[in-house]
Amino acid sequence: MSVYQATASAPVNIACIKYWGKRDTKLILPTNSSLSVTLHQDHLRSTTTSRADPSFESDRLWLNGKEEDIKAGGRMATCIAEMKRLRKEEVEDKQPNEPKLSSYHVHIASFNNFPTAAGLASSASGFAALVSSLAQLYKLPVSPSTLSLIARQGSGSACRSLYGGFVAWEQGTRADGLDSLAVEVAPQSHWPEMHALICVVSDDKKGTSSTSGMQRTVETSTLLQHRIAHVVPKRMAAISAAIKARDFDAFAQITMADSNQFHAVALDTEPPIFYMNDVSRAIIALIVEYNRVSVEKGHGRKAAYTYDAGPNAVIYTLKENVKEIIELIVRYFPQAVGSFKDVFGLFGGVDVAQTGGKLVEGFNEAVAKKFEVGAVKGLIHTKVGDGPRALGAEESLLNASGQPKTLAA
Amino acid sequence: MSVYQATASAPVNIACIKYWGKRDTKLILPTNSSLSVTLHQDHLRSTTTSRADPSFESDRLWLNGKEEDIKAGGRMATCIAEMKRLRKEEVEDKQPNEPKLSSYHVHIASFNNFPTAAGLASSASGFAALVSSLAQLYKLPVSPSTLSLIARQGSGSACRSLYGGFVAWEQGTRADGLDSLAVEVAPQSHWPEMHALICVVSDDKKGTSSTSGMQRTVETSTLLQHRIAHVVPKRMAAISAAIKARDFDAFAQITMADSNQFHAVALDTEPPIFYMNDVSRAIIALIVEYNRVSVEKGHGRKAAYTYDAGPNAVIYTLKENVKEIIELIVRYFPQAVGSFKDVFGLFGGVDVAQTGGKLVEGFNEAVAKKFEVGAVKGLIHTKVGDGPRALGAEESLLNASGQPKTLAA
Missing domain, CATH: 3.30.230.10 (Ribosomal Protein S5; domain 2)
Structure with missing residues (x-):
């Protein structure tokens, strides 16, 4: 049989x-x-x-x-x-x-x-x-x-x-x-150079489920319909063009703006919905400063944060920048020894928890405070991948x- | 002379x-x-x-x-x-x-x-x-x-x-x-029954000045113009009517919605602007739950939070509710002894820092965690007042x- x-x-x-x-x-x-x-x-x-x-x-x-x-x-x-x-x-x-x-x-x-x-x-x-x-x-x-x-x-x-x-x-x-x-x-x-770093953020607050949250936004936000009718269609066209042209700067600008706007309409909901917390905000501050330095040096934006219905950050960047972004994150968010799997072999066998975390030249250290171990409880490094596999x-x-x-x- | x-x-x-x-x-x-x-x-x-x-x-x-x-x-x-x-x-x-x-x-x-x-x-x-x-x-x-x-x-x-x-x-x-x-x-x-409780919130982050922040929002937010043209005019008319009718429930609904929307357009700015922190969010959760209980009992909303360009909460409420709101805040945000000036004599000489903080019946305690002393570093109780005095x-x-x-x- x-x-x-x-x-x-x-x-x-x-x-x-x-x-x-x-x-x-x-x-x-x-x-x-x-x-x-x-x-x-x-x-x-x-x-x-x-x-x-x-x-x-x-x-x-x-x-x-x-x-x-x-x-x-x-x-x-x-x-x-x-x-x-x-x-x-x-x-x-x-x-x-x-x-x-x-x-x-x-x-x-x-x-x-x-x-x-x-x-x-x-x-x-x-x-x-x-x-x-x-x-x-x-x-x-x-x-x-x-x-x-x-x-x-x-x-x-x-x-x-x-x-x-x-x-x-x-x-x-x-x-x-x-x-x-x-x-x-x-x-x-x-x-294929599109990489992603997931920062797993601790949260002691029960979040609103996305299913119920999004419907509350549909029912009560006075900004959502404008986003739907006038903002998203332009962004869909612009980011598709950026991807086709492999224009990371434009990809990053649109990605961050849309993450911000999603959380903005969540906040414009009654009662308001918050998915990001103080750690999420600090990661944004780091990426904003990292990009400011890069733009000032004439390189355009090199990283893009995005947040879904929770406090975790996903940072998109090109392969060549991942190492310095991990260094940056680890400096402000110390990692427990052995927690990071260096699947791309960026650190040659050295645990990132023991690197100290370097800053790129010109970075203004004061944009965020240093957090305790566990505020970012894990980092996952990955990249763009293929579809379903048999x-x-x-x-x-x-x-x-x-x-x-x-x-x- | x-x-x-x-x-x-x-x-x-x-x-x-x-x-x-x-x-x-x-x-x-x-x-x-x-x-x-x-x-x-x-x-x-x-x-x-x-x-x-x-x-x-x-x-x-x-x-x-x-x-x-x-x-x-x-x-x-x-x-x-x-x-x-x-x-x-x-x-x-x-x-x-x-x-x-x-x-x-x-x-x-x-x-x-x-x-x-x-x-x-x-x-x-x-x-x-x-x-x-x-x-x-x-x-x-x-x-x-x-x-x-x-x-x-x-x-x-x-x-x-x-x-x-x-x-x-x-x-x-x-x-x-x-x-x-x-x-x-x-x-x-x-x-004259309109009272206000200011919760002074600790912040270790330098904020964006409102002067520069608001102009960045004007220049980069794709939601602000919709707010200006379509949302605020209706709210101005509705809250004026609520005030004239002394309709606290409507006053509270509009006040909270507009505070949320101001912070939403700040977040929709490039780079995003955050004025509220985790303590601000927890105060919102308390007021949302306090109102939920009140609405369920058929009394309508009894409190309205609002946040300016910083993490401090201002809670508007009617005179009869101030005491229970102070108790609620003090339960989650313990106060240092001697820090609260009970100018209206609500606590009969007992320091609020030593009351323990009561909850209204039906309040779901799990909506926020209890913070350390200093998270809310002061409470100021006041009320609606007069104009300039000679x-x-x-x-x-x-x-x-x-x-x-x-x-x-």
Whole structure:
């Protein structure tokens, strides 16, 4: 008897033009287009195995080894149902000899290789991996853009994780959402020097979930509609052009402005929403000063911060600048020994916690105070990466009986 | 020989609809109208003595006992010159027997009864007191609105300190600024139950000055113009109506929304401007929760926070609620013993630092953590107050020879 199973991995993406607001909360249709950089799966990824079997009694899902409830009508159930529908329409109805996998229940196991405590949203990579593994299992002859329509219904920003490189989520105008999908602006290979440094920031405050927060902004902000109608469309065009021209200065200017504006409309909400804290603000001050020095020297901006719905900073920069940016961050935010994984070998075996942290010439040290160890509790260095990957059977997360394997977290 | 001298005091005002942006930086003409509550001079005031004497060799000014340079063409020089011009046109030219005080130099001494360290802007009360003392010295037959045209050229928000109660600064449309002045929306006596609690917040970060900050917002924010054209005009009308109807719930809703939006456009600036810190955010969380409980009980909002260009909170509330708000703040922000002056006798001689701080029933304690002593380094309780006062000769800040008296700070 055949085993119908597939394993796929999918990347995290971090937006430069932010998604904030839905025009349809069920279909997850956004109030504005957005654009992101796909991060490298060697460092951050979700891996998902899906199996269809006539003996399974229900659809079941395990996330990091723990079974999750698949609520009827919920986002997970919607994605699975949509994938079964595609299997039936695109494969089984057209090729009657294909097995009727759409009628079988599925068991799904998913695993994130980054700790939840890192504060990185796993819903984007998670839903992208789910949809990718089911597409592989079901042998669907469809494009990543078509799959992005389904991932979008799991978690809006998940649609952007269906491509590598630089990805736009076009808001679309149709009520059924069929034109609200991801498109590739440029592949990973177009600008492989694009690196990212994630600063994981400690927070002792419970944040507002992005799902409820964005709807409160839609309902109460008197600035959001202006952003949607007049600001984002220009920025989408401008940043796409900057990416195509590999113009980092322009990319950085737009990325930082849009991060600021997302947090501005969150603050313009009733009651106001704050995701950044004093540590986030201090990192901004460092990057602003770092860029000021660079611009003064005639080099343009060399770094771009961006913040999602939490206090963590993601700093985009080109490969050649990463080392000095890590030095800068470590000087103000001392790291615990052994906490930083130097996956690109920038420090030749020396732990960054023991470097002291250098400043570039001309940097005004007074722009921020030095924080205690733990204020920035981790740094993750990565770069632009590829889209979802089909993995071999040896990477399966399900055992022979269709239960999740035991994995070290 | 006659001594030509006058002493006046003027109040601090704290805006509910914020002034942020100039359309003319020399005349200090704003991009939008604003509205404030005048605070009581029994607690916070600037006092100024002006003397004109033919023996004085130049215009001189002492602020808190220290001589300040009156720069030619600067704001101080402009205000003094404008007042001399009014003296000449409105008094000396019309009544030739009046002494030609406009041709004499002046000595001016000014004193603030609140420490600079409190982080309260003294420029508004300071320029209002300067203009008021000169108007008295010069016996000018003009209205506070006319004087506000001159105080405005010293510091924009100073124009609102020319009236007590609830005061609008109408932005005006004329290029010469003659219609950009303060008008009384309602006097102090209309709503004397309006109280204010100032939470003085510690900050280890140098802030952006409001003068340079607001111009950066004008130049770089893509949201500010929408605020100016479409949001503020509606809010000015709505809050004026709320004040006239003594509708605290509406007053609070608009005040908090406009504080949030001012900080939102500051954040939408390049590079972004942050005035609130984690302590400011925690105070907001407390007031949001306090109001949530009150609204749930059917009482509407009972408190309104507002933040100017710094981390200090000003909390407006009605007299009947001040005690429980102080208890709430003290619970999360312990006060040093002896630091709070209970000028209204709310605590019957017990130091608030030793009360422990009570919570209202139903308050969710988890909305903020408890901070260390010093995070909020002082609380000042005051209420809506009157406009500038003419003081007697016994309050003079100048001695017989026209030099500043020595005063304890």
